Amino acid sequence: MASARRNPPNMARQIGAPGSPRRIPPLAIAVLVGGLAVAAVLFMSGHGQTPTAASSFTAGRSPAPAPSALVTSPSSAPVSSVPIVSGAFVGDLLIADSGNGRILIVNSQGQLLWHFPVAGSLPVGETFSADDAFLSPDGRTIVANDEDQQIIDRIDIASRRVVWQYGHYGRAGSAAGYLHTPDDAYPLANGDVTVADIANCRVLEIAPDKHVVRQWGHTGVCRDAPPYSYNEPNGDTPLPDGGVLITEIRGSRVVRLDAAGRVVFDIHVPTGYPSDAQLDSHGDVVVADYSNPGAVVAVSPTGHVVWRYGPKTGVGRLDHPSLAVPLADGTIILNDDFRHRVILLDPRTGRILWQYGRTDAPGSGPGRLNNPDGINLVPPGAIVGL
Numbered sequence: 001m002a003s004a005r006r007n008p009p010n011m012a013r014q015i016g017a018p019g020s021p022r023r024i025p026p027l028a029i030a031v032l033v034g035g036l037a038v039a040a041v042l043f044m045s046g047h048g049q050t051p052t053a054a055s056s057f058t059a060g061r062s063p064a065p066a067p068s069a070l071v072t073s074p075s076s077a078p079v080s081s082v083p084i085v086s087g088a089f090v091g092d093l094l095i096a097d098s099g100n101g102r103i104l105i106v107n108s109q110g111q112l113l114w115h116f117p118v119a120g121s122l123p124v125g126e127t128f129s130a131d132d133a134f135l136s137p138d139g140r141t142i143v144a145n146d147e148d149q150q151i152i153d154r155i156d157i158a159s160r161r162v163v164w165q166y167g168h169y170g171r172a173g174s175a176a177g178y179l180h181t182p183d184d185a186y187p188l189a190n191g192d193v194t195v196a197d198i199a200n201c202r203v204l205e206i207a208p209d210k211h212v213v214r215q216w217g218h219t220g221v222c223r224d225a226p227p228y229s230y231n232e233p234n235g236d237t238p239l240p241d242g243g244v245l246i247t248e249i250r251g252s253r254v255v256r257l258d259a260a261g262r263v264v265f266d267i268h269v270p271t272g273y274p275s276d277a278q279l280d281s282h283g284d285v286v287v288a289d290y291s292n293p294g295a296v297v298a299v300s301p302t303g304h305v306v307w308r309y310g311p312k313t314g315v316g317r318l319d320h321p322s323l324a325v326p327l328a329d330g331t332i333i334l335n336d337d338f339r340h341r342v343i344l345l346d347p348r349t350g351r352i353l354w355q356y357g358r359t360d361a362p363g364s365g366p367g368r369l370n371n372p373d374g375i376n377l378v379p380p381g382a383i384v385g386l
Helices: 008-012
Strands: 036-043 056-058 093-096 103-109 112-116 133-134 141-146 152-154 161-167 182-187 192-198 200-204 212-216 235-237 244-248 255-257 262-268 274-279 285-289 295-299 307-310 321-326 330-338 340-348 350-356 371-380
Touching: 093 133, 133 182, 141 182, 152 182, 152 192, 182 235, 192 235, 192 244, 200 235, 235 274, 244 274, 255 274, 255 285, 285 321, 295 321, 321 371, 330 371, 340 371
Parallel strands: 133 371, 274 321
Antiparallel strands: 036 056, 056 307, 093 103, 093 371, 103 112, 133 141, 141 152, 152 161, 182 192, 192 200, 200 212, 235 244, 244 255, 255 262, 274 285, 285 295, 295 307, 321 330, 330 340, 340 350
16 A cells, blocks of 8 residues: 555545544644744755745744844855765764665765665565664664555664564554554664554554564554544654653644653644654654645644744755654754655754755665655764674
8 A cells, every 4th residue: 555654645545443534634824932933045055046935934932043144055065965064963864765665874974884775685575665764772773664565674784684574564454463554663772662553543562572562552543532542643752761752643643651651741733744753852842744845843842833944935845754853953854755855954044954865856876865754863883883
């Protein structure tokens, strides 16, 4: 079946248990909380063009800077298929390059450090098209989920081989050992894997021996009633306190649970299609709006909009971004799926600070991507043997 992410307009006909809502929520309008909407100049990397679109940044915590405060790109900036600046972030970046059926690891200089698969990587008869990829805490393996094939893979970095798999390849289901549109498979320090099992309306924690040690939600019960049930969850971000941040497609909701499974908050986020919510250093929720034009929105635990980035035109426009990860300095690294790029964004100014992939030009050659659907920024030296 078509991926839940790649074909959102048809999702109501494709996934969800009987009785679940059958409509895509309308695109909500971000509420300005004591904020100020301003136009900010976006810069066009590497083409020597004057930007024609204004930044669409709205702030609820503090005003955005005036356009005169922005720094425009130098005429000698590199083309958009390579990083805009060296050292834009610290560490290495995993990219699940879904359209090319591969995982890449690159550094902030745009150098390719590692790739998967190679000959002999996959079980016989299988193909690979991961939607997300995350490094295990021990730095030795990568866990990737393949929504289309209904499986989770654990990949040994040294040998570049699949060494563990959960689900039945190409077969969706809800019984033990089955998944239906698995998303965001995260490796945990204890060796378990958590996954948002979208169409089964549940989040699972799976042990290495493949038994389910914990489940959030009830299989096939697709409604927002946490902690009892969730409405098509596509995000299950593990939190430092042992809790989890669950993103629900239907109703555009984000739920934070503590380590005991108690609800910390359950809020609506103003998105047409929320994807893979994260927490920033303030404790606010940062969530991608998987739409076109897309957006990135920060929302407080009480549901108030802190800021929103969402230009409707120009180089800054997003087209189905699916994961936006806040960094400690306030910047956001995100995969802009249908514009075939990963970018580092300063939402306060609207500037794109770094980019990998050529905007609107899918490809598989050096510096090119095709529907990059997942990212994972890891600290320097975290990947063993790289």
